[in-house]
Amino acid sequence: MMDKQNFIKTKWDARDWTEDMKRKWQKKMFELGCTWQDECAIVSELGANFYFISEGSRLAYSKGSHTFDAVTYKQCEYSDAFPETEQGQKHDH
Numbered sequence: 001m002m003d004k005q006n007f008i009k010t011k012w013d014a015r016d017w018t019e020d021m022k023r024k025w026q027k028k029m030f031e032l033g034c035t036w037q038d039e040c041a042i043v044s045e046l047g048a049n050f051y052f053i054s055e056g057s058r059l060a061y062s063k064g065s066h067t068f069d070a071v072t073y074k075q076c077e078y079s080d081a082f083p084e085t086e087q088g089q090k091h092d093h
Helices: 019-031
Strands: 010-013 050-053 058-062 074-076
Touching: 019 050
Parallel strands: 010 074
Antiparallel strands: 010 050, 050 058
């Protein structure tokens, strides 16, 4: 079973995600118990290029070309949050 512990200290490259994908991903993280730094769980920051989840299950984002420390954060793919979705079908048709 998937829980937020699976995603602690992870980084997500969302540069190729649609806004719908970003909404779906954020909602999934909120369902698992993650929140933004201010403890809210409202879909926002759809212009972000990167998201990451800290050890405290807090979401953060970057709108720049910020790359995350590979030693500190594990790189995850969109499909890691949605194992039933194949990577090749990540865009809605």
